[in-house]
Amino acid sequence: MSDPGVAAGRSPDIVLEGRFVEADRMRYVLVPFEVPPGLHQLEIRYSYSDRIDSDPLVGGGNTLDIGLFDPRGTETGSLGFRGWSGSHKDAFVVGEDWATPPYAPGPMPPGTWNVLLGPYKVGPRGCDYRVEIRIDPDVAPFERDLIRTGTPRRPLLPDARPGWLRGDLHCHTRYSDGDSWPAEMLHAASEAGLDFLGVTDHNNVAHQAEYGPGGGAWPIVIPGVEVTTYGGHWNAWGTDRWWEFREPSGPAVERAMRAAAEAGALVSVNHPKPFGPAWEYDTVGAAHAVEVWNGPWSGLNSLALEFWERRLRAGQRLTAVGGSDMHMLRAADPDMRHSRGLGGPTTWVEAGAQPDVAAILGGMHASRTFVSASPAGPQLYLDRVEDELAVEVRGGQGSALVLIGDGRVVEATAVLSDEQTMTFAVPPTAYVRAQLVSSTGEVTALTSPIWLA
Ligand SMILES: [Zn+2]
Numbered sequence: 001m002s003d004p005g006v007a008a009g010r011s012p013d014i015v016l017e018g019r020f021v022e023a024d025r026m027r028y029v030l031v032p033f034e035v036p037p038g039l040h041q042l043e044i045r046y047s048y049s050d051r052i053d054s055d056p057l058v059g060g061g062n063t064l065d066i067g068l069f070d071p072r073g074t075e076t077g078s079l080g081f082r083g084w085s086g087s088h089k090d091a092f093v094v095g096e097d098w099a100t101p102p103y104a105p106g107p108m109p110p111g112t113w114n115v116l117l118g119p120y121k122v123g124p125r126g127c128d129y130r131v132e133i134r135i136d137p138d139v140a141p142f143e144r145d146l147i148r149t150g151t152p153r154r155p156l157l158p159d160a161r162p163g164w165l166r167g168d169l170h171c172h173t174r175y176s177d178g179d180s181w182p183a184e185m186l187h188a189a190s191e192a193g194l195d196f197l198g199v200t201d202h203n204n205v206a207h208q209a210e211y212g213p214g215g216g217a218w219p220i221v222i223p224g225v226e227v228t229t230y231g232g233h234w235n236a237w238g239t240d241r242w243w244e245f246r247e248p249s250g251p252a253v254e255r256a257m258r259a260a261a262e263a264g265a266l267v268s269v270n271h272p273k274p275f276g277p278a279w280e281y282d283t284v285g286a287a288h289a290v291e292v293w294n295g296p297w298s299g300l301n302s303l304a305l306e307f308w309e310r311r312l313r314a315g316q317r318l319t320a321v322g323g324s325d326m327h328m329l330r331a332a333d334p335d336m337r338h339s340r341g342l343g344g345p346t347t348w349v350e351a352g353a354q355p356d357v358a359a360i361l362g363g364m365h366a367s368r369t370f371v372s373a374s375p376a377g378p379q380l381y382l383d384r385v386e387d388e389l390a391v392e393v394r395g396g397q398g399s400a401l402v403l404i405g406d407g408r409v410v411e412a413t414a415v416l417s418d419e420q421t422m423t424f425a426v427p428p429t430a431y432v433r434a435q436l437v438s439s440t441g442e443v444t445a446l447t448s449p450i451w452l453a
Pocket of ligand 1: 226233270271276277
């Protein structure tokens with residue numbers, strides 16, 4: 001993918017060079033440089049030896065991530081953070097009026113700036129890097145090459161229960177490693193029939209300004225960020241700022257999650273399964289939710305489900321959420337790890353009569369969710385009605401309904417029609433949750449737990 005807005009410039013004004021060895025792996029460093037007063041624009045290019053893809057399946061070479069801080073500071077939450085582009089941009093421009101996504105345009109104060117370098121992978125021969133900086137190269141702004149414009153056509157889908165919405169909570173745009181613009185993603189979400197879209201670019205929030213709030217004929221936009229650390233990824237929704245991602249330790253992740261939760265964000269552990277990349281911390285911190293279903297079900301999501309169930313059994317009241325993790329709207333190449341379409345899977349949330357961001361996050365906080373294979377369903381509603389459990393299944397004919405309490409199957413029955421409500425005695429367990437399983441053994445829908453004790 002070409003980097004918008006970056007033109008070849010004159011020879012660099014500043015060159016930063018250095019080397020990382022294997023012991024430096026996954027440790028971010030700040031590399032300072034000085035800029036004079038009167039600055040309007042910076043162009044930054046970087047390269048490094050033995051480059052390999054950031055895909056967790058690839059090894060033996062180097063992957064070097066990059067970010068940028070201005071003189072307003074480098075500490076957690078600082079306004080000085082101008083963006084982080086992982087390893088997916090070789091060059092970018094940051095200026096007063098515009099910046100290459102995912103970087104944020106804005107004031108260009110003189111003084112000490114810092115390039116943030118993260119040696120995500122360091123191969124056996126070490127990683128030699130070179131960063132070239134051009135001061136005021138006068139690069140003209142890029143134009144958005146939108147391929148999706150106009151009024152989206154919403155598909156005809158089975159109705160949800162009144163007060164319930166369907167959405168996708170996890171996707172990426174050109175503000176991280178996706179291939180499309182926020183407006184295109186929202187268009188695609190509408191055409192998938194979604195009522196809301198969680199927007200979660202890696203370690204950036206600059207995409208949020210392009211989305212706007214959505215709503216009306218468009219899906220409601222849930223502002224978010226995928227906090228991308230070297231030991232696992234977590235989502236924060238309902239936040240407009242970046243959260244600390246640079247220290248891959250359990251205590252650091254706990255601190256960052258707690259801070260996000262205290263600021264009102266809803267927080268989830270993402271894709272805790274091999275190659276997710278996995279969640280390597282021995283804590284889920286202040287997480288409210290676990291992304292139990294990321295991309296196609298067959299992509300080892302049964303291990304994410306086990307991760308979640310172990311924590312439910314330990315009494316941790318974690319909501320089930322899902323996300324397509326979609327990156328590529330336009331690419332012809334198959335993206336094996338992520339869904340090819342929004343809504344695969346779909347998260348359904350009870351948001352009540354006045355649906356907005358707060359109501360959707362409220363439903364997620366209350367664990368009033370289920371996750372299904374697609375926006376078309378199947379739909380699975382689990383309620384406690386006095387001494388009974390009521391399970392309503394829509395569109396699940398031919399599958400098996402399984403109720404799971406404390407990690408064990410407590411009921412299993414066939415779903416005989418596409419509109420079916422069944423009741424069961426409340427089991428003597430701490431929690432119960434429901435799941436639909438196809439005749440080939442794939443999970444097609446699963447609910448958050450109801451806590452009984
Ligand atoms: Zn992720």
